[in-house]
Amino acid sequence: MIHSLFRLRNGNDIVGYMKVFSQGNAEFSHDQFWWTGTHIDYQSKDHYCGIPDKNNRPLFELDVVKLKPTFPTQTILGVIQFKAIEQAFIVIDLDTQDEYNLFNDSGPIFHKSQLTFVGCSFEEKN
Numbered sequence: 001m002i003h004s005l006f007r008l009r010n011g012n013d014i015v016g017y018m019k020v021f022s023q024g025n026a027e028f029s030h031d032q033f034w035w036t037g038t039h040i041d042y043q044s045k046d047h048y049c050g051i052p053d054k055n056n057r058p059l060f061e062l063d064v065v066k067l068k069p070t071f072p073t074q075t076i077l078g079v080i081q082f083k084a085i086e087q088a089f090i091v092i093d094l095d096t097q098d099e100y101n102l103f104n105d106s107g108p109i110f111h112k113s114q115l116t117f118v119g120c121s122f123e124e125k126n
Contacts, residue, residue, distance in 0.1 A: 007060045008042035012122045016040040032058070044122075047082045049089040051108050053115045066116040067091050067100065076100070079121045 004020040008028075016030045018040070027035040046060040053059055061082040068075050078091040078100070089102040101109060 005048035005058065006045040007048070008040055009044045009046065009122065010042060011044075012120075015042055018042075018045065047089075049080050049082070049102055051102060051110065051115060052112050053117045054113045055117070056112070057117045059115060059117060061089070062121050064094075064118040064121050065091065066118055067110065068114045069100065069110065077118065 003022045006018045007014060008016045008018055016028055017032050019027045027037060028040045029035045046062055049059045051059055059080060061080050063080050065078060065080060066075050067078055076093050078093045081090050081092055091100045103109060
């Protein structure tokens with residue numbers, strides 16, 4: 001069973017993906033289709049947030065997304081962040097800096113139809 005999925009980067013360049021299984025072993029892929037045990041060298045890894053967008057694209061931390069919440073009714077342009085201490089994913093509104101949790105105790109707050117991938121914001125991660 002997959003425990004975690006990560007996007008692997010060298011600077012701003014995406015070099016691949018890594019699945020880490022509950023037993024601790026990992027598989028790597030350059031395209032998310034062909035997976036192997038051969039390690040991919042990387043400098044940074046971004047957590048998969050657990051929700052794909054409306055086009056079934058996996059969303060990772062530092063992805064910029066359009067979020068269409070039911071309230072407020074306007075579309076929000078925000079960046080996905082992973083809060084390590086809380087082990088939680090949020091979307092930070094790029095205009096207001098308001099934070100929207102992606103999950104609550106019972107699961108995802110937003111349906112994938114409410115999320116659209118727009119781009120990446122790699123410069124903001126330390």
